[in-house]
Amino acid sequence: MGLLLKVIIPLMGLGLAVYFYSAPENFNEEMLRGKRVIVTGASSGIGEQMAYHLARMGAHILITARTEAKLQKVVERCRELGAASARFVSGSMEDTAFAEEVVKEAENTWGGLDMLILNHIGHSYFKYFDGDVDHIRKLLETNFLSYVAMTVTALPMLKESEGNIVVVSSVAGKAGGPFVAPYSATKFALDGFFSSLRHEFIIDNVNVSITLCILGYIDTDSAMRAVSHAIKVAPSPKEECALEIIRSGALRQRELHYPPGIVNGMLLLRDLAPGFLDNLIRSNVIAENVQRAPPPHGTRVPPAGSPGSGH
Ligand SMILES: NC(=O)c1ccc[n+]([C@@H]2O[C@H](COP(=O)([O-])OP(=O)(O)OC[C@H]3O[C@@H](n4cnc5c(N)ncnc54)[C@H](OP(=O)(O)O)[C@@H]3O)[C@@H](O)[C@H]2O)c1
Numbered sequence: 001m002g003l004l005l006k007v008i009i010p011l012m013g014l015g016l017a018v019y020f021y022s023a024p025e026n027f028n029e030e031m032l033r034g035k036r037v038i039v040t041g042a043s044s045g046i047g048e049q050m051a052y053h054l055a056r057m058g059a060h061i062l063i064t065a066r067t068e069a070k071l072q073k074v075v076e077r078c079r080e081l082g083a084a085s086a087r088f089v090s091g092s093m094e095d096t097a098f099a100e101e102v103v104k105e106a107e108n109t110w111g112g113l114d115m116l117i118l119n120h121i122g123h124s125y126f127k128y129f130d131g132d133v134d135h136i137r138k139l140l141e142t143n144f145l146s147y148v149a150m151t152v153t154a155l156p157m158l159k160e161s162e163g164n165i166v167v168v169s170s171v172a173g174k175a176g177g178p179f180v181a182p183y184s185a186t187k188f189a190l191d192g193f194f195s196s197l198r199h200e201f202i203i204d205n206v207n208v209s210i211t212l213c214i215l216g217y218i219d220t221d222s223a224m225r226a227v228s229h230a231i232k233v234a235p236s237p238k239e240e241c242a243l244e245i246i247r248s249g250a251l252r253q254r255e256l257h258y259p260p261g262i263v264n265g266m267l268l269l270r271d272l273a274p275g276f277l278d279n280l281i282r283s284n285v286i287a288e289n290v291q292r293a294p295p296p297h298g299t300r301v302p303p304a305g306s307p308g309s310g311h
């Protein structure tokens with residue numbers, strides 16, 4: 001299993017990647033100069049790295065997340081790196097009204113928009129599904145509905161600029177894995193929605209590209225904190241990942257698979273031998289290190305005096 005996962009499948013995937021995804025046009029960082037770009041979830045991780053790349057390329061940048069202090073620092077760094085301009089709006093994407101507000105801010109500041117990079121995710125967990133339906137509802141608001149709301153609000157500007165929508169998803173949005181049921185559900189939703197919308201754009205001659213980014217394990221602080229104790233593969237670098245996302249969006253690619261070897265290999269197996277892929281995915285997690293859900297409600301003995309212990 002180890003050799004298969006580490007060598008053979010990535011090699012197979014890489015071969016396929018070269019065969020199918022050799023870009024028709026070459027990427028040139030000048031493509032982003034002066035472009036007006038929104039990046040969500042840019043206070044840390046991959047989003048933060050995308051902001052720095054865009055800054056170096058001379059783009060106008062509007063970033064957003066909840067934590068103002070972090071956004072402030074990222075904006076300052078973007079200015080140092082050479083951004084044409086850099087600003088932020090802070091707030092929570094759990095509220096679709098805020099999602100629309102971010103796009104309105106771009107409209108008020110720039111009078112247009114070239115690229116919308118949807119990247120944020122709300123906090124979820126890496127453990128057995130705990131039965132919390134409300135958590136899934138909230139996560140769908142943050143990880144899915146806000147993406148739809150921003151797309152709807154930005155579309156007139158993106159049509160005008162013949163721009164790009166870039167949606168950051170995950171292998172968990174293409175193939176199910178254990179311990180991420182709520183997160184996986186929100187990422188599958190993105191694929192369904194945006195892959196459908198892409199058809200309509202093409203049928204209707206709407207020249208706005210939609211790029212769905214299927215990412216494997218990336219070395220951001222939050223991902224390492226959440227899963228490094230329980231999965232066996234090594235993470236890929238966030239800086240390169242961020243650059244690949246921008247590149248794929250600028251080249252108007254339909255999907256980005258990063259890292260290409262592992263992701264293409266997995267997608268190939270998913271279609272050819274799904275049961276085998278499932279085994280491989282399970283062999284790659286250390287289930288003993290994963291927290292079990294608490295016993296079902298009713299069997300638990302609440303500590304004396306805790307709220308709700310009266311019934
Ligand atoms: N890292 C991986 O291994 C990996 C693998 C596959 C896919 N991805 C995808 O890559 C993207 C970025 O992941 P990452 O690892 O870079 O994550 P990250 O470092 O945790 O960044 C998440 C960003 O979202 C913001 N955020 C969190 N809750 C929010 C809310 N309620 N409203 C608005 N913003 C919120 C965070 O800032 P605040 O806390 O300040 O709001 C932060 O800027 C995600 O779409 C993720 O699914 C990552």
Ligand SMILES: *[C@@H]1O[C@H](CO)[C@@H](O)[C@H](O)[C@H]1NC(C)=O
Pocket residue numbers: 161162207
């Ligand atoms: C779509 O927009 C891109 C970017 O402006 C342009 O290069 C391409 O020629 C356009 N395609 C069509 C069919 O108009």
